[in-house]
Amino acid sequence: MDNTPSAAVIRSMKKAGVDFVVSVPCVNLKDLILMVDKDPDIIHVPVTREEEGVGVCAGAYMGGKRTVMLMQNSGLGNSINALASLNKLYGIPLLMIMSHRGVEGEPVCAQVPMGELTPHLLKIMNIPYFVPSSKQEAEAIIVEAMATAQEKKSPVAVLLKIGFWRL
Numbered sequence: 001m002d003n004t005p006s007a008a009v010i011r012s013m014k015k016a017g018v019d020f021v022v023s024v025p026c027v028n029l030k031d032l033i034l035m036v037d038k039d040p041d042i043i044h045v046p047v048t049r050e051e052e053g054v055g056v057c058a059g060a061y062m063g064g065k066r067t068v069m070l071m072q073n074s075g076l077g078n079s080i081n082a083l084a085s086l087n088k089l090y091g092i093p094l095l096m097i098m099s100h101r102g103v104e105g106e107p108v109c110a111q112v113p114m115g116e117l118t119p120h121l122l123k124i125m126n127i128p129y130f131v132p133s134s135k136q137e138a139e140a141i142i143v144e145a146m147a148t149a150q151e152k153k154s155p156v157a158v159l160l161k162i163g164f165w166r167l
Contacts, residue, residue, distance in 0.1 A: 016146035020065035028099035050075035054082035091153035
């Protein structure tokens with residue numbers, strides 16, 4: 001059995017009933033994106049920008065799908081308007097699994113400002129978020145986060161810090 005962080009994430013997504021995934025390229029998510037793309041039970045739609053992904057996921061939800069967007073946290077800034085004026089306004093759940101760049105261990109200084117702001121932006125937008133510290137914790141939290149998104153009819157984020165991908 002694959003015991004990588006990416007495998008833990010996809011296992012938990014499947015436990016949560018995810019059947020539709022949108023992805024935006026990210027170095028930390030590359031293995032997970034490849035796994036999603038090869039999974040016959042998941043529809044995978046790569047997009048170029050996060051706000052596009054929010055709209056695609058909203059349409060898939062309206063069609064009965066359980067949606068996840070795989071993205072880097074820097075894309076949160078790109079998607080704030082769509083999350084507020086579409087998902088929050090109309091009660092559309094969305095699980096955002098984010099590679100949380102700009103935190104401890106970040107080698108690229110340009111990632112730090114958004115990395116520090118990400119939790120604050122989520123709080124301001126009243127978007128619940130979770131920060132698991134291990135693969136085992138992530139597996140449980142992703143299932144819980146999807147349940148929260150469905151129950152609250154809201155976006156929910158799971159922030160996976162740089163260290164998570166190196167476990």
